[in-house]
Amino acid sequence: MKQLLTPDVTQQIKEVLKMMENPIQVILFTKPDCDTCQPTLQLLEEVSILNDKITFVERSLTDDKAEADAYGVSYAPTFVILDQNGNFKNFRFNGIPAGHEINSLITALIDSSSTKPFFDEKTLKRLEKVDKDINIKVFVTLSCPHCPGAVSNAFRLAMTNPNITADAFEAQTFNELSMKYNVSSVPKIIINDQYEFLGNQPIDAFLAEIEKVK
Structure with a gap:
């Protein structure tokens, strides 16, 4: 092969x-x-x-x-x-x-494989306050150079706080899901199926949306 x-x-x-x-x-x-x-x-x-x-x-x-x-x-x-x-x-x-x-x-x-923190002290303190169940979906395509940064941010948030889970979806493979979530540009990030934003945004942007969840 x-x-x-x-x-x-x-x-x-x-x-x-x-x-x-x-x-x-x-x-x-x-x-x-x-x-x-x-x-x-x-x-x-x-x-x-x-x-x-x-x-x-x-x-x-x-x-x-x-x-x-x-x-x-x-x-x-x-x-x-x-x-x-x-x-x-x-x-x-x-x-x-x-x-x-x-x-x-x-x-x-x-x-x-790492045991070191991914974020600075200020970000870690904000993350500690996230006490609701949060799911982050990141829709990507294989030709998108900005998508890996968004995926890594979502995964690191999930690895840092046990209340957070993260899913990366390759949009073409999961076309029906992409249509359901109106994915026309990537990376598209969706928080708890309620809040969404586009692009390889900094961690603060992720946290700002996560903190909206009531």
Whole structure:
């Protein structure tokens, strides 16, 4: 089978993944009637073998439904990450993390292996006050250079506060969802299906919308 990653890109990713601190597990949920599941499986396999801190497993969305439900996984392909203690990192990437979204994948791997805070003291104090259940959806396309920044911000918020979950959706794979949420530009960020904004905005913009939730 032809490699999805070129030798140059493979080497670049291998170098960047040296920033990983602790072991993690990547779990990919797939299903039979899924055009992008096989390439997503291959891509994650190619990336996972580049660092021995990454353990990669495939699960069935239907046969392993209890496990999928435990991580809030409803779609395929979707991957989640567990830290070295087996804790779910509170985010899901729905779709194939190819194109520019390879950056979202690599950042998620490194961030999930880290124990360091992602934000400054002021931001952390604001985040501590978020005590309601928050879900952040980020719609992306593989050709969007600004989308990985928005995905990483959403994922880092979810990794920092247990009340927050984050979902990245590759808009083309999940076209029906994209239509439901009127996605015409990306990245499009939606908070609790109530508040939305566009673009790779700073963390303050995310928090401003999150703090509107009553």
